[in-house]
Amino acid sequence: MNRRVVPSPDLLATPSPEGWEAALTSTSLAIQLQVVQRTEEVATRGEVINGGFGCVLDGTKEADGRLTTLLSWDVNNGVCRRSWSGNKYAYETIQRAMKDDPALLVTLPNEADEQLLKKVLAGRKL
Numbered sequence: 001m002n003r004r005v006v007p008s009p010d011l012l013a014t015p016s017p018e019g020w021e022a023a024l025t026s027t028s029l030a031i032q033l034q035v036v037q038r039t040e041e042v043a044t045r046g047e048v049i050n051g052g053f054g055c056v057l058d059g060t061k062e063a064d065g066r067l068t069t070l071l072s073w074d075v076n077n078g079v080c081r082r083s084w085s086g087n088k089y090a091y092e093t094i095q096r097a098m099k100d101d102p103a104l105l106v107t108l109p110n111e112a113d114e115q116l117l118k119k120v121l122a123g124r125k126l
Contacts, residue, residue, distance in 0.1 A: 072104075076094065080094050083108065083109060094108070095108070
């Protein structure tokens, strides 16, 4: 059973925080579906797979909880990195994620004043 689940290209191209959130949710669900399908396949053969970061996926409720935490951390880490690179939609999305999950605490970037930077760096050789 090798089914591939991916988010719609329309979702990924949507230039809005809602589009980003939907794409991230869709991607997370796709990953979860793939992991669950693969876990079911190997469980019938008595194998164990490693989902990365030392997360053993054995089909138990505890493994499901670990997977949910791992995916949440991984997705929010990616959104945060994009926020720090200047993506305004990622900035809005990570702010909303912090409101939704009080345990999530991310250091948000501060936008620099371009004129002040130019003034400070005007006489310096780079």
